[in-house]
Amino acid sequence: MHSLVLDIAGTLSAAANLFVVAAGLTLVFGAMRIINMAHGSFYMYGAFAVTTVLGVGAGWRFWLALLAGAVVAAVAGLTVEVTVIRRLYDAEHLTQLLATYAVLLIFADIGQRIWGTGYRTVNPPPVLASGISIAGGQVPRYQLFVIGVGAAVGLALWLMLARTRFGWLLRAAVQDPESVATGGTNLAWLRTGVFVIGAFLAGLGGALIAPMQSIAPGMDVSIIVSVFIVVTIGGLGSVAGAALGALLIGLAQTLGAEFFASWAASLIYLTMIVVLAIRPWGLLGVPER
Amino acid sequence: MLTLDNVHAYYGDAHILQGVSLAVGAGEVVALFGRNGAGKTTTMRTIMGLNRAAPGHITLDGTELSRLPAHRVARAGVGYVPSGRRVFAALTTGQCLSLAAGRQRGGWARAWRQGGSADGSPPAGPGNPWTIDRVHSIFPKLVELADRRAGLLSGGEQQMLKLGQALLRNPRILLLDEPSEGLAPAVVAEMSQWITTLRQEGMSVLIAEQNVRFTMAVIDRGYLLAKGRIRFEAAARDLAGSPELHEHLAMGTARTDLGDRQ
Ligand SMILES: Nc1ncnc2c1ncn2[C@@H]1O[C@H](COP(=O)(O)OP(=O)(O)OP(=O)(O)O)[C@@H](O)[C@H]1O
Numbered sequence: 053m054h055s056l057v058l059d060i061a062g063t064l065s066a067a068a069n070l071f072v073v074a075a076g077l078t079l080v081f082g083a084m085r086i087i088n089m090a091h092g093s094f095y096m097y098g099a100f101a102v103t104t105v106l107g108v109g110a111g112w113r114f115w116l117a118l119l120a121g122a123v124v125a126a127v128a129g130l131t132v133e134v135t136v137i138r139r140l141y142d143a144e145h146l147t148q149l150l151a152t153y154a155v156l157l158i159f160a161d162i163g164q165r166i167w168g169t170g171y172r173t174v175n176p177p178p179v180l181a182s183g184i185s186i187a188g189g190q191v192p193r194y195q196l197f198v199i200g201v202g203a204a205v206g207l208a209l210w211l212m213l214a215r216t217r218f219g220w221l222l223r224a225a226v227q228d229p230e231s232v233a234t235g236g237t238n239l240a241w242l243r244t245g246v247f248v249i250g251a252f253l254a255g256l257g258g259a260l261i262a263p264m265q266s267i268a269p270g271m272d273v274s275i276i277v278s279v280f281i282v283v284t285i286g287g288l289g290s291v292a293g294a295a296l297g298a299l300l301i302g303l304a305q306t307l308g309a310e311f312f313a314s315w316a317a318s319l320i321y322l323t324m325i326v327v328l329a330i331r332p333w334g335l336l337g338v339p340e341r
Numbered sequence: 342m343l344t345l346d347n348v349h350a351y352y353g354d355a356h357i358l359q360g361v362s363l364a365v366g367a368g369e370v371v372a373l374f375g376r377n378g379a380g381k382t383t384t385m386r387t388i389m390g391l392n393r394a395a396p397g398h399i400t401l402d403g404t405e406l407s408r409l410p411a412h413r414v415a416r417a418g419v420g421y422v423p424s425g426r427r428v429f430a431a432l433t434t435g436q437c438l439s440l441a442a443g444r445q446r447g448g449w450a451r452a453w454r455q456g457g458s459a460d461g462s463p464p465a466g467p468g469n470p471w472t473i474d475r476v477h478s479i480f481p482k483l484v485e486l487a488d489r490r491a492g493l494l495s496g497g498e499q500q501m502l503k504l505g506q507a508l509l510r511n512p513r514i515l516l517l518d519e520p521s522e523g524l525a526p527a528v529v530a531e532m533s534q535w536i537t538t539l540r541q542e543g544m545s546v547l548i549a550e551q552n553v554r555f556t557m558a559v560i561d562r563g564y565l566l567a568k569g570r571i572r573f574e575a576a577a578r579d580l581a582g583s584p585e586l587h588e589h590l591a592m593g594t595a596r597t598d599l600g601d602r603q
């Protein structure tokens with residue numbers, strides 16, 4: 053029984069973290085039809101930025117570090133959008149993939165110059181360091197915090213898309229960018245805005261994961277693989293789909309680690325294959341026009 | 342007010358507009374006639390900055406528009422109502438109007454703010470400022486449709502919505518691309534009514550049409566566009582009997598006659 057509660061908390065927190073990152077990716081894809089490999093870089097920079105701000109200390113600086121991680125990624129996103137992505141909107145998907153992959157490689161190099169090639173670890177803030185006993189299990193408070201952030205991000209995105217003019221404008225621009233422009237909206241800045249929000253979420257995801265795993269070069273590529281799977285399962289462009297996909301992948305990770313340790317990675321791909329075989333456009337996706 | 346001077350436009354290698362010159366004066370309602378493929382839509386898209394005018398000059402009250410991106414042309418005061426069912430299908434009618442009204446307040450960043458009163462740029466066009474209430478007063482139907490998705494509206498309702506959206510941006514001139522296309526005769530009659538109302542308020546309008554009968558009733562002047570060139574220009578009363586116009590728009594008038602009989 054102990055382990056069941058722990059498994060649930062572990063699954064949900066992993067899923068929440070994946071969701072935060074995947075939501076950014078799927079938002080950008082949904083609004084701009086851009087598949088952004090450099091999303092992984094933003095995530096990694098978010099995590100490394102946490103280690104820089106935190107240094108050896110902990111305490112109140114953790115909250116600053118969390119914010120810094122997201123902001124560093126958002127600034128990186130702004131730079132990338134204005135210099136590279138802006139020129140790619142009308143390009144083929146393959147060109148977009150190659151170009152954003154190049155950006156990922158460049159960021160990986162710069163990252164190694166700044167943070168070195170070794171791995172780093174940070175501790176959760178003291179208030180969240182201990183466990184809390186739920187149904188007899190000691191669930192790490194930090195995991196609950198991550199779950200809470202994931203839920204908050206989901207709610208905020210839903211409110212933004214459903215209730216704000218900015219969200220309506222985004223949805224309008226997905227369908228008919230030209231009409232949004234002839235309505236007087238500067239599409240370039242609208243797209244920049246979305247891209248920066250996407251990068252912010254990637255950085256937030258990276259910052260959130262920092263106290264839960266070691267931070268090392270290469271996490272940019274590994275996360276991008278995971279969140280690609282999440283968003284394809286959920287349906288590219290669907291935020292709710294990203295949440296579903298993240299839950300499935302989180303579950304597959306936990307089950308894999310628990311029961312088939314040597315097959316853990318395969319279970320994730322297997323999940324994707326099964327879902328796509330049944331629903332080629334993802335669980336909540338719609339076929340491309 | 343709006344002037345096109347020797348405007349050319351290309352799609353790839355295809356030379357579509359071959360030196361279009363026309364003008365719409367303040368408070369004037371002007372038709373741009375032409376059969377399918379004549380270049381009416383291309384002319385409007387070029388004015389809006391969706392196609393590049395290369396070469397050529399497009400000015401609005403002396404301001405050069407021809408090098409501006411679409412959103413700047415819109416902000417300069419050109420309202421564009423494209424042809425067909427071009428509405429934001431996933432949004433509700435109310436959201437569409439609210440978005441258009443939000444534009445009155447400046448950049449999209451301010452779109453974060455919901456509700457509130459219009460505190461932004463001063464009204465630009467004649468009969469301004471347009472508010473959602475005022476749009477509702479000329480299109481009462483839009484009130485009951487507020488919560489319906491725009492994609493589900495009928496053709497006529499979508500025309501109302503598109504016109505309402507354009508008006509909420511307080512334009513100085515409206516470009517209407519085939520406003521009567523696909524509408525039942527009764528709705529076409531309403532459309533003339535709306536345009537007449539706008540005209541009485543002093544709005545400048547450029548209408549691209551094939552439906553001569555509908556258009557004649559509302560315009561001051563008309564141009565005939567054929568193969569990317571202006572063939573001739575005449576006042577409404579001279580156009581009405583023009584054999585050249587009717588010959589050119591044989592299909593267009595035939596369609597009207599059919600429509601009338603239904
Ligand atoms: N995107 C495009 N690419 C290539 N050619 C185009 C494109 N859009 C229009 N054309 C061509 O340009 C010409 C003018 O088209 P345009 O749409 O301006 O005509 P129109 O007068 O609006 O016709 P209609 O009454 O059918 O709407 C046509 O020959 C058309 O085939």
Ligand SMILES: [Mg+2]
Nearest residue numbers: 381382383424
């Ligand atoms: Mg046309």
